Structures are given as structure tokens and as C-alpha cells.
Amino acid sequence: MDPCSDELLVEESKRGSREAFTELVQRHQGAVYSLCYRTVGNPTEAEDLAQEAFLRLYRSLDRFRRGARLRPWLHRIAVNACLDALRKRKEPMLSLDGMREGGTEPPIPHGGTLPEEACLDRELQAAVQQALLQLPGDYRIALVLRYLEDLSYREVADALGVPLSTVETRIFRAKKMLGQVLSSPTVGGKEGA
Amino acid sequence: MNCSWKDAEAQRFAEGSLDPERQAAFDAHLEGCAVCRARVAEAQRVEGLLRAGITPVAAPVTLASRVASATAAEREGRRARRGLLVFGRRFSPALVGVAAALVLAVAAYTVAPGAVLALAQRVLFFVPGLGIKPAGDSTLVATAPVSVPSGALTFTVEALLSDGTKTTVKFRLAGLPGGKQGWSSQPPKDRVPVLRDAAGREYGMTGGFQGVGGSMAENVVEGEFGFAPLPGDLRSIDVIMPLDYLVPAAVVPGADQQSLVAQVRLAPPAESGLPAATPQGAQATANGVTLRVAASSLEAGRTVVLVEGETEGMARVTMLGRPGDDSAAAAALRDDRGRTYPLAPEGDGTTVVGNPFHKDLYFAPVAPGAGRFTLNVAAVQVMESAATSVTIPLEGHKAGETFALDRAIDLGGHQVVLTSARLGSDQLPGQEPQTWLYVSVDLGLTADGRTLWSFSARRASGDGSSMWSYGTGEGDRFFGVPVGPGDKSVTIDLHSPIVVVEGPWEVSFPAGQ
Numbered sequence: 001m002d003p004c005s006d007e008l009l010v011e012e013s014k015r016g017s018r019e020a021f022t023e024l025v026q027r028h029q030g031a032v033y034s035l036c037y038r039t040v041g042n043p044t045e046a047e048d049l050a051q052e053a054f055l056r057l058y059r060s061l062d063r064f065r066r067g068a069r070l071r072p073w074l075h076r077i078a079v080n081a082c083l084d085a086l087r088k089r090k091e092p093m094l095s096l097d098g099m100r101e102g103g104t105e106p107p108i109p110h111g112g113t114l115p116e117e118a119c120l121d122r123e124l125q126a127a128v129q130q131a132l133l134q135l136p137g138d139y140r141i142a143l144v145l146r147y148l149e150d151l152s153y154r155e156v157a158d159a160l161g162v163p164l165s166t167v168e169t170r171i172f173r174a175k176k177m178l179g180q181v182l183s184s185p186t187v188g189g190k191e192g193a
Numbered sequence: 194m195n196c197s198w199k200d201a202e203a204q205r206f207a208e209g210s211l212d213p214e215r216q217a218a219f220d221a222h223l224e225g226c227a228v229c230r231a232r233v234a235e236a237q238r239v240e241g242l243l244r245a246g247i248t249p250v251a252a253p254v255t256l257a258s259r260v261a262s263a264t265a266a267e268r269e270g271r272r273a274r275r276g277l278l279v280f281g282r283r284f285s286p287a288l289v290g291v292a293a294a295l296v297l298a299v300a301a302y303t304v305a306p307g308a309v310l311a312l313a314q315r316v317l318f319f320v321p322g323l324g325i326k327p328a329g330d331s332t333l334v335a336t337a338p339v340s341v342p343s344g345a346l347t348f349t350v351e352a353l354l355s356d357g358t359k360t361t362v363k364f365r366l367a368g369l370p371g372g373k374q375g376w377s378s379q380p381p382k383d384r385v386p387v388l389r390d391a392a393g394r395e396y397g398m399t400g401g402f403q404g405v406g407g408s409m410a411e412n413v414v415e416g417e418f419g420f421a422p423l424p425g426d427l428r429s430i431d432v433i434m435p436l437d438y439l440v441p442a443a444v445v446p447g448a449d450q451q452s453l454v455a456q457v458r459l460a461p462p463a464e465s466g467l468p469a470a471t472p473q474g475a476q477a478t479a480n481g482v483t484l485r486v487a488a489s490s491l492e493a494g495r496t497v498v499l500v501e502g503e504t505e506g507m508a509r510v511t512m513l514g515r516p517g518d519d520s521a522a523a524a525a526l527r528d529d530r531g532r533t534y535p536l537a538p539e540g541d542g543t544t545v546v547g548n549p550f551h552k553d554l555y556f557a558p559v560a561p562g563a564g565r566f567t568l569n570v571a572a573v574q575v576m577e578s579a580a581t582s583v584t585i586p587l588e589g590h591k592a593g594e595t596f597a598l599d600r601a602i603d604l605g606g607h608q609v610v611l612t613s614a615r616l617g618s619d620q621l622p623g624q625e626p627q628t629w630l631y632v633s634v635d636l637g638l639t640a641d642g643r644t645l646w647s648f649s650a651r652r653a654s655g656d657g658s659s660m661w662s663y664g665t666g667e668g669d670r671f672f673g674v675p676v677g678p679g680d681k682s683v684t685i686d687l688h689s690p691i692v693v694v695e696g697p698w699e700v701s702f703p704a705g706q
Binding site (some may be wrong): 018021022025026029030031032033034037038043047048050051054055058059124125127128129132134143144147148152153168172175176178179182 | 239240242243244247250253256260263264265
């Protein structure tokens, strides 16, 4: 077994090693936090969600099969934490027929920016993030998994526990809606620049 | 033109995610199909935006320590839950919980039949400074406020509540020299508040805090900090507050070398002497807004009523009463003998803006003999989730010139009239001059018992900075957005309108205590 593998760290964590679990957290916190932040759009809420995901991981360590890969498992936990948060917010999770062209109801906007966005692409990233927040939660998380995690459509479907055709529909419609929201000359100009 | 390819396939082609045969066939088709070329061009534009825009971000430096604190609390909780001592014997927590619920239900039925279900589900306490809160197995509260003097300063932990998911500390720092004008609001990242128990275990700040500040003219800083949850068996905790987290060292010399430590005694609510609260549930609905009296507490020398406000859809109640009203006019309480109780001016309680919205209202102590109360709220403020945008041409207009707009815009069914605009310049000390477009607006047209009071405005691209002035009269209202020196036009997003919804809501509930 790789002395630094996730598998070993999980086994050590099961035996009560705090250091091993902390190492797991530090190893995966960037991926988990990014997923949460891109999904909820608010740094404070994203940190709460990331903490919740790691706590759920900690609680379920005993159920982790020896030899299984940690990352997809943790990934599913984080996705579920995000979906739970979106449901609690009462954001529309799915609104297919009711979605008017160019007329989606955005959620209450969240303030806050991250230092990572303070770069040349800051405006573009902020515009995309704002546009993402205007999508129904199910659409948004499908796009985040596809583009942040670079998952295939099949992998997105597996992560969300929905049929492949549902993911295809959500991503298609989400991209059409985003295209309309992000159609301002400034954003288009940035992309072309 | 007939084209058998679907828009979705053009999107997948732009992604490169069609299977190789379809990818090649679509590629061949493109040469002769202008419709699909346009589809692919649009899909590629969106693809580029998503690739550039949905990128990883670094985790906050506090995340790992927060997880460590939370898992430590989890371990402590597991130990505590392994067995509960009842009448000298050890029972499983589940058995104790069922027995406790049965006892509670029977006891509740004898005093208030209508409240059996609610009482069996929630045990409520009034925590001074934090409002009416439910108590669970792992809930801990401070038994009394703790003040720590340090020279001319006094640091006070006014309240502490740990509910199994987080710990909230309400604090106040008094005795500061002068007001707060000119203070930097950048607390140090390497010195942060923390909770530490007698065994040296630390419970990190969870990042959320609110209300830090007091007014610019006051010599106090007060607010709430959130920390990781505490193990339910703790009976004391040190609140460690680096002084320069609250006050810059330029204001209090040596603040960057000093931490204030308040040792707070803890107890479960039932052993703390805190007043109990009664679950209620009566509600009234008007114009799509439901107001509910969720709980009340008639002890502690005052009357506390926990009000919840709920709306349909994604709108949120943000405040009781009309904008500009005296806060004491936000709600009124009277009893069944016709006596009225004014809203306490010193504090109208903790507010949680969400859906439902929560607010603890503090009234004067109730007079003897009252059996029922009626809460009356005349109006509430609601933030709706509508959004729209408007583009304003800037060409031909000079700095300082006011030009007419007379544009009527629909914002979620409310009419916003942009009456005029002016290009002006501001320069803050040490910064480059910034040109702003100031837009005067007319609001206040009423529809269906809802009056538009304000909205948020920001430039559609840029850092989102904007300013708002509500003025003293209708004609004084304007907002401003930054514009660049060469901009020929500016597109502004108008969103999150705040409307005043007229009631009245009259909610009657029993004294219950």
C-alpha cells in the first residue's frame, strides 16, 4: 500500500488517527470547497458546506470499503451536501416548462468575492458565477460537475443519481440559459479578447 | 431550410463529446448549413465562458481547523451518547429520549392540549441577547454574562449558546477612545478569536460573524461570532479574543500584542436558570405574507415574542414595519383586557433574514391576569427576487451635466421610473478619481397592497460596486454606478426589489405560562 495513499489514511483514520484524517482533509479540501463555492456562490456558506461534507465523511468512515477509491465517495457526499443546502433554500430545483426564455428568476444575490478572482479574468469569472446563481439548483450543480470536475455526462449522472438523459437535458438547457444571460457585449468581448 | 440535426447535437459537437462517427458527420454537415454554423458558434462561445469561468478556488485557511474542531466535538459527543445515567442506572440514549418525550407529552397535555405536539418536539428557552432558542441534548448556554476589564476597556461576553451544530458568542467591547471614524476594517488573519476548554482543546471560529461595529460615533464594538460546537459535557470555556481583531493597534496601542480572555461558565438550559418559552403557532396571512407567533416567553421581567414571517416563492421578509418608522411602531401587543404593551425601545431582538424570517420582539412585562394576547403588525418589508437590466447611452454627455431619461422599467411587476442622470466624479484620499453615473428614480407606485421602496443596482459587468441614496423625499432618490472614461454606454442590473407589504396581521395566542 502506498504509504501516502488515501486508502492508508482512511484506515489510519478509522483507527482513530486525527493526523491522518487532517491529512485527508487538507488533501481534498480544495476540490470539495470549490464544488461547494461554485454551487452556492457564497464563501461563508461554501465553507459551512465543505465542513459538513468532511464531517459526513468522518461519520461514515466505518462504512468505507477497503480498496475503494475515496475521491468519488467524498465527491458524492459533497454533492449531496450541496443538494441538501439548495433544497433548504427553497430554490427551484427543476423548472423545465416554466422556464421562460431569458426570464429566469434569479435567487437573492450573494455578496462576497474571493482573492482567487482578483486576477485578469475576475470580471469574467464573476459574471459566470452570477449567471450560474440564476439557474435552478439542479441545472447549476450539473454544470459545475461537468466543468469544474471535468466529469463526463455519465459520471455527472452517477454523481447526481439521475438518468443520463436527465443530465443531458439539464446541461443543454442550462447552457442555453447561460448563453442568454451572458450575452452582454462586455462578456462576449472578454471571451473574444 | 430543413436541417435534421438538433440544437443539442450542435452543443455536443462544440464540446467534442459526440461519438466519433456523429462528430465527423456533423462536421461534414456544417459546411452547407448556416443554421448549424451559427448554433456551433454560439455553443463555442458559451463553452469558452464556462471553461474560463467555472474554475477551482482555494479553500479558506480556516477550513481544516474547523473540520478538526467539528470532528473533535463529534468524538466527544459519541462518548457522551454511549450511555446516559438515569436514576443511578445506565440506559441507551434512544430509550431515555423516548421516555423523556412521553413524559413531556403527558405533562404538556395536562396544561395545554393544543400545544402537545409542538411541546413534545421542541423545548424552548429564552437566552438573553440571543432570543428564544430550542434546546437539545447537546445545548449549552452561558449561566451569566462575564466582563473582563483591561485598562479603560471592558470586554463582555453577553451570551453564549452552543446547540450541537455551532456555538454563538455575543460580545461587547466598551470604553474605546473616541468614535470609530477612520478605522481600518481589516482584522489580522493570523490572530483570530478561538474557544479553548480546560483540557486545551480549541474550537475554531467558523467564519460567520455579524453586527461587529456599533455605530461610527459610539465607543463600543459589539456583535456575534460563530465557533465550532462544544461537547455537551463542558462546564467552562475560555473565550479568547485578540484585541486587534476588534480594534486596530493604531487606536489602542498594543492591541496587536494582547488577547482578552473571558472564562464563561456553561450549563444545559434546564440547569441554567434561564426562563423557559412556550411554543405557539397561531398565524395570519395577508397579501401573500404569513406572520406566525412561533413562541413566547413571559418571564425575565419582560415579554418576548418570537415571530416568524414566511412568503411564497423566493421572496423573503426582511423587516417588520414600514421604512422610516420608529422601530417601536413595528409591532404592538395587547392583552384580552385591552391593555397594550409597547415594544421595548432598547432592543427589538435578534433578526434572522431568511424564509422563514425570525425575529424576537421584546415588549414591556405583562400585567397580571392576562389570558390571551394579540400581536398586531401593520406592514412588513419583503425582498423579492425579480431582476431586469437597462442600458443607458453616455455618448455626448459631459461630466456634471444632468440629462433626462424618462424611462419606465418593469421590475417584477413594479414600475421604476428613471427620471434623469448625471455624470459625476468622486476621489477618495489616495485613490484615482472615479466617474459615477448617478441616476435619479421615482418609486412608490402601489399595486396589490405592495409598494416598491427600493432595489439594488449594480453595473452588469465590473466589481458590482454601487451606491444608493434614499434621500428625504421622493425626488431625492438616486443610485450610482461606476463608469469608465471611454464608456459609450453602461448596462445596469436592477434586482432584489424591497417592497412594503400592507397587512394588517393580527395574531392571537394564549399566555401559556
